[in-house]
Amino acid sequence: MTREAGFAPGAPAQSGTIPLAVPTLGGREWEYVKEALDTNWVSSVGPFVDRFEREVAAALGSPHAVAVTSGTAALHLALLLAGVRPGDEILMPTLTFAAPAFAAAYAGAAPVFVDVEPTYWQIDCEKLAEFLERECRPEGGAVVDRHTGRRIAAIVPVHVLGHPVDVDALLEIASRYGIPVVEDAAESMGAEYRGRAPGTFGLLGCLSFNGNKVLTTGGGGMILTADAELAERGRYLSTQAKDDPLEYVHGEIGFNYRLSNVLAAIGCAQLESLEQHVGARRRVASAYRVGLEEVQGVTTMREAPWAKSAYWLYTILVDPDRFGADSRELLRRLARQGVQTRPLWQPLHESRAFPGARAYRCEVASGIHARALSLPSSSSLSETDQERVIAAVAREARA
Numbered sequence: 080m081t082r083e084a085g086f087a088p089g090a091p092a093q094s095g096t097i098p099l100a101v102p103t104l105g106g107r108e109w110e111y112v113k114e115a116l117d118t119n120w121v122s123s124v125g126p127f128v129d130r131f132e133r134e135v136a137a138a139l140g141s142p143h144a145v146a147v148t149s150g151t152a153a154l155h156l157a158l159l160l161a162g163v164r165p166g167d168e169i170l171m172p173t174l175t176f177a178a179p180a181f182a183a184a185y186a187g188a189a190p191v192f193v194d195v196e197p198t199y200w201q202i203d204c205e206k207l208a209e210f211l212e213r214e215c216r217p218e219g220g221a222v223v224d225r226h227t228g229r230r231i232a233a234i235v236p237v238h239v240l241g242h243p244v245d246v247d248a249l250l251e252i253a254s255r256y257g258i259p260v261v262e263d264a265a266e267s268m269g270a271e272y273r274g275r276a277p278g279t280f281g282l283l284g285c286l287s288f289n290g291n292k293v294l295t296t297g298g299g300g301m302i303l304t305a306d307a308e309l310a311e312r313g314r315y316l317s318t319q320a321k322d323d324p325l326e327y328v329h330g331e332i333g334f335n336y337r338l339s340n341v342l343a344a345i346g347c348a349q350l351e352s353l354e355q356h357v358g359a360r361r362r363v364a365s366a367y368r369v370g371l372e373e374v375q376g377v378t379t380m381r382e383a384p385w386a387k388s389a390y391w392l393y394t395i396l397v398d399p400d401r402f403g404a405d406s407r408e409l410l411r412r413l414a415r416q417g418v419q420t421r422p423l424w425q426p427l428h429e430s431r432a433f434p435g436a437r438a439y440r441c442e443v444a445s446g447i448h449a450r451a452l453s454l455p456s457s458s459s460l461s462e463t464d465q466e467r468v469i470a471a472v473a474r475e476a477r478a
């Protein structure tokens with residue numbers, strides 16, 4: 080098999096079922112991995128790690144980037160870099176993959192879950208502001224939760240499903256209260272908020288290159304920041320906080336979080352096709368919108384006027400009364416038609432992993448969770464398969 084440079088969607092679906100999301104490895108991945116192995120740079124130091132950082136930083140317009148082993152590791156380190164300490168509280172949306180809440184727990188902090196807004200399903204900035212206004216008070220230069228007495232140490236907006244949050248509103252609130260922002264841009268590589276990349280607005284931003292994300296390294300993540308010292312410290316902490324290259328002397332507790340050169344090689348190749356990946360996802364999204372918006376009981380995804388979504392997972396809402404089946408029943412019926420779909424994540428304020436966690440006015444998220452279904456969204460999804468998905472959904476709708 081020859082592998083040519085450029086964008087040649089591969090990854091065939093297994094046995095006729097259209098998968099939810101598969102990576103598209105159609106470029107120079109093989110060539111670069113071979114180069115990493117041939118030159119014996121296989122570990123967490125090497126030319127591809129440096130190059131991947133440089134190129135991601137340039138592509139997204141971030142002054143600095145630090146490559147790490149996963150998006151979750153990026154979030155953990157970013158929270159530490161933002162000054163989060165044990166006993167603090169961290170504000171984040173309740174409707175998200177759980178990684179930002181796990182990262183808060185790793186840092187010894189407690190997540191506080193805020194509701195999402197009903198239109199784009201992102202953190203509700205009005206409720207966020209209301210929480211800070213009504214439930215918190217200033218104390219010794221910090222903002223403290225009145226009920227728990229804990230310091231609010233960071234806000235972690237998640238650009239959910241590849242659609243940017245209302246960044247200006249969020250930054251205004253954060254700066255009014257002097258709270259650092261750590262963006263979770265794991266799902267929004269290639270998206271834009273008023274022309275700029277999510278992950279470049281906060282003090283720190285985090286990316287993921289997990290297998291199902293817009294770009295993949297197999298597993299990996301990145302911390303973005305405009306602050307050279309934070310980037311330097313991020314690199315230090317991610318490589319076991321070694322103070323001396325010869326003597327094993329550690330200045331503080333370090334982490335083994337550095338991305339390997341082999342995986343960074345895959346990332347460099349993936350990055351060359353970022354625009355094609357996002358362009359392909361946007362074409363899939365547009366086909367779904369056109370094909371499904373007339374189906375009764377189906378709500379298609381919306382894109383805010385200030386947003387360019389990366390459409391990480393194209394998600395519809397299913398109204399059981401009007402559609403004739405609920406989202407989980409539709410999931411089972413689509414599976415029988417050879418179409419793999421998935422619900423969104425359980426809202427974190429309902430999660431057993433965070434018993435008794437603080438939640439603020441989580442009124443909207445559970446309704447979205449009940450009705451949501453993510454459709455096959457790979458950037459390699461062919462037009463024929465897009466049509467198959469649309470026809471399969473339409474067939475199940477009440478006539």
Ligand SMILES: *Cc1c(COP(=O)(O)O)cnc(C)c1O
Binds near residue numbers: 299
């Ligand atoms: C995937 C994801 C992460 C974590 O990324 P990993 O690389 O899988 O650790 C973090 N946050 C969100 C919102 C994600 O979707």
